Amino acid sequence: MNVNDRLKEKGIVSNELLGGQFDRMATYKTDGTLRIEATPDYRDGQWIAGQQIVLQNWDEIERLRNFLNSLKPVKQPEEVVIHAATA
Numbered sequence: 001m002n003v004n005d006r007l008k009e010k011g012i013v014s015n016e017l018l019g020g021q022f023d024r025m026a027t028y029k030t031d032g033t034l035r036i037e038a039t040p041d042y043r044d045g046q047w048i049a050g051q052q053i054v055l056q057n058w059d060e061i062e063r064l065r066n067f068l069n070s071l072k073p074v075k076q077p078e079e080v081v082i083h084a085a086t087a
Helices: 003-009 058-070
Strands: 012-018 024-029 034-038 041-043 046-048 052-055
Touching: 003 012, 034 058, 052 058
Parallel strands: none
Antiparallel strands: 012 024, 024 034, 034 052, 041 046
16 A cells, blocks of 8 residues: 555645744645645643644635735845945
């Protein structure tokens, strides 16, 4: 059994890691939902669930996609360096 078969058994069509060290994951499920969730933390011998956002249907997924595609990077203000005059 390959990875794709194992994912389908869990009801997953596709998933994507977001952020750095497995910080967050987006998962498109066979029920048509898109779940974006923070990776659970393991503290004091128990798993602490991360925050989860669920887009309920394709319309919501398209709306988010269109919104994200309309965004432009925010330009950070350039750092101003003032050099002292030398004599």
